[in-house]
Amino acid sequence: MIFSLYIQSPPCSATSLSAFQFAEALLSEGHQLYRVFFHYDGVYHASSLTCPPQGVFDLVESWRKLQISCQLELAVCIAAALKRGILDDKETARHEKSAANLLPGFQLSGLGQLVDAVDNSDRLITFGG
């Protein structure tokens, strides 16, 4: 089956860890992960500046590694990201900010990518709260 995940919870929350565990499980069960769409506080997964405490599972880094190994599409809602200070080089220049912080492997995109994910997936699972 084709899955997409819609993640609204921030990386420090238990819900986000569950989302990652679900993603790992669906991939190991042989399903396809079409897109992971990060929205609301979920956009914080795309920050290159997070510094989790030692001994705690690094969810951001784990998504980055999973993106590389499985060629995942990690889409980040651009409006939600800008509001929360997650910028790529283009937006950094446009808004005349001092530095970009979008983690490689993540892409800023519009809500059209969520619409597309709903349209092209057999299952859309939302992780929020």
Next chain:
Amino acid sequence: MAADINILPGMTGADAKKANTLGIVLRQSPYGASLAQEALEVVLAFGVYGVKVNLVFMDDGVFQIVRGQDTQQCYRKNLAKQMAGLDLYDIDQVFVCQASLSQRKLTIDQLILRAQALDAEELSGLLHSQDQLLCF
């Protein structure tokens, strides 16, 4: 009469293979956090792309469409005013949970949108017949 039934494109009394109805349930209060505003942006995105949206307000979400919201002193975008423009995006199937209204001592005429009040059975039936569901 043809306009009376909400027959989806491709439905002629048999199934549409991909009818693309999307039920969106809004349960959040309007200004406590920004989820209600960002959920509205999702609703509008689906409307722009021509997805047939059935919008449901329940729980504290019914507060999103209460008439008379005044954001002047709080520097926030007026959510109710944005909601009032939903039909411009062809989002005109709006439903509200009757029990959620009653619990909050609200009536349908206090709402800024023309919404159909549904009881629990009708609400459940509506959501169980959608092709996809999103809940905020």
Next chain:
Amino acid sequence: MQRSFPGYCIHKTNCCASSGNRSRLSVTCKSKKIEIPVKKLLHTVNQSPFSHKALEQCLVIFAAGDALLFFGDGIYAALAGQPLADQLKDKPCYGIESDLVLRGLQRQTLIAGMQLIDYPDFVRLSTEYDLVQSWY
């Protein structure tokens, strides 16, 4: 039985006659006939029933054929003493075992019939139900 089907019939005058079963309804409204697919939902809840209304609202929508899956703080719903335990007695309920163990609840009395599962089981369940509806 005459009723109206919101999302399909806009009359709201109990004008629709329906027949069918749990998976599909045939609805005739003012001589127009349509088929309404009735989906089976897997409801996920990740908030505690002691402090949040997510489970209560979920149960408003829950229908025969659906199932409940608890993860995160939602696993507190697995406890036999939680306020909505009686309403879960006859419903298929699943809980993520690692969330129960994390919270030190593995020796507590759970709701009869609560099935403890892992994430591959969660994935499998999401394929067995038509839609996954998240409550938070």
